[in-house]
Structure formats: C-alpha cells, structure tokens
Amino acid sequence: MKKWSYALLVACFCMLGSMLNAQADAISQYFNQYLEDERFTVVYISPKMFQMIQRMDVDWDLEENEAQAVMATVEDLRGLRILIADEDIDTLYEEATKKIDTKGYEILMSVRSKKKSNVQVLVKDEAEGNIVNELLMLVGGKESFVLMSFVGKINLKKVSELQNSFNE
C-alpha cells in the first residue's frame, strides 16, 4: 500500500511538472538559447512592473472609459519579453516559425509584404477561447527580427472593450 502511495505521489508530481511546463511561455519553451545569444537584445518587463503600473494613479491622458479599459487589460498581464536581432533576420524568422508548436499556438494573423517583411501574431488560449495565456508576435523585417511575448491572462473580451473604447 505504501509503495502505491509513493507511486501515486510521484505520478502527481510528474503531472504537475508537465502541466507547469505546458504553461511556459514560448520564449522559455523554444527560444531559451536566444536569451544568452549575443546577437539579441533582450528586454524583460516583470509582472511586478505591471502590478505597479496598475496601482499607480497615473493620468495617461486618456478618456475615463479608455483608461479603465487599458487598466482592465493590463491587470492580468504577467510579463513581457522582447528579443531583437539585427542580423541573420531571415534565418531567425524561419527558425522561429518552425520551432513553434502549432498544436499549442494558433495563428491569429499573418502578414507578408512585398518588401520582405513578415509578421505573425500567435496566441495560446484556454479551452473556453476567451482567455489568451500568451500573445506572441514574430516580425521578420528588413532591418530586424523581433520576437515579442506577452504572458498573462489576456481576456479577449477586455481587449475588444479596449478597442471599442478607442473607437468611440
């Protein structure tokens, strides 16, 4: 009985581990080696920064409904990571698109222009579809390759409210 309990405990930990791994953002999951790569400029904005922005009584020069919508969107953000490289742009863009598991991420938008500029916006969402866990943007431009990852609970309803508030 004791052996079974241990086995169950180990299994639970393994499941928990794989669940946590599944929740990792794309940069940690697929592009971890880029964080130490000298070709890249790496910018990281921590969850703490988002929490502080939310708590600060800053007048962002927005209408009240716009400000409310911005804050409602920001409140669930848990971090932002940006990776920028100015060399090997095409190779990096190609590598990035190949690396991302299309089962976990869905393409929300993709743009390819004549001027050799590619943009892909991908999302990782929860089963209900209204909550996005990560918004990932890949840009393979003429001058730089940009990988941007917003992590948190991004509520699409709130995003559409934000969009509406700016359209009013």
Next chain:
Amino acid sequence: MNKLRFIVLLSTICFTLNAQTASLDDFYEKYKHRTELVNVSVPGFLIQFAASVAQIEAEDEMGRLSMELLKDVKKLKVLTGEKRRVKYSHIITLFDDLAKEGFEELMSVRSEDTDFRFLIRERKNWIRNVVILAEEEEDFTLLSLKTKMHLDDLSAVINESMQN
C-alpha cells in the same frame, strides 16, 4: 526582566534593519576601498538639503515635484569603474541575495555590450530600496538608493511630466 525584553527587542530590530540590505553592504564592503573603482555615498540629509535648495529655484511644477520626490531618498550609493575590476561571481551572488531579501526585478535589458537591471523593494505602495545595475562593454555602475517613496508621489511626477 523588562529591561532584558527591551534589549532583546532592540537587538532584533537592529539586526533586522541591518539584514535588510546586508547583501548590498557586503558587496560595497568588498569594493569600496579599491582605488580602481569610484565609490560615492551621499547621506540623506545632504540630498534633502540639495533638493530643498533646488526646489526653491524650480521654475515649474514638474521641477518642484521632482525635487519633492528627491527628498524621499534617504541615502544614495554609487560604485563605478572598469568592469574587469569587479568579479562576475560577486554580481551573481549579489543579485541572488537581493532576491532573497525581497528585492524584485522591474525590468532588465541585455544587448551585445550592455546589461541593465532595475530592481526595487516595495511594501504597501512604499518603495524602500532601488537598485540599478548598468554594465557596458568596459564600465560597471551599481547605484542603490534607500528611499521612503510612495507610489502616489511617483505618479504625481509622471502625471506632471505627461502634461508638459
């Protein structure tokens, strides 16, 4: 018995206060006497005096509010010099220990030859400590502030700067 309690309490408070920035103190202690590095320590009263004088001279609200915010800085320490003079392992240890002491990273930027880290320690909307590390190709700067700055005061300066 009461005296004993008082001494124990006082010692505990002193120890806790000291322990709060022990890692920074240790780091400065290692390098402050090195002649190759510049070590500047500005006490709070001097900062407050300078801020008060500058506040009188301030021509606009933005300047006045900024100086008001500067008065919340209780101590400023800067250690700067050539990067090769500072052991990388000491920097790693410092940041590991800062995390243990409750410092949180707000943002970081790393590029080919620049490394920038911005950390704070905050409690109930009061910013108590700020640490900024800037490393360039050859230079190293560590700036630390002891503060008693409320988020509302910081918001006021941001609001004013946005209006201008």
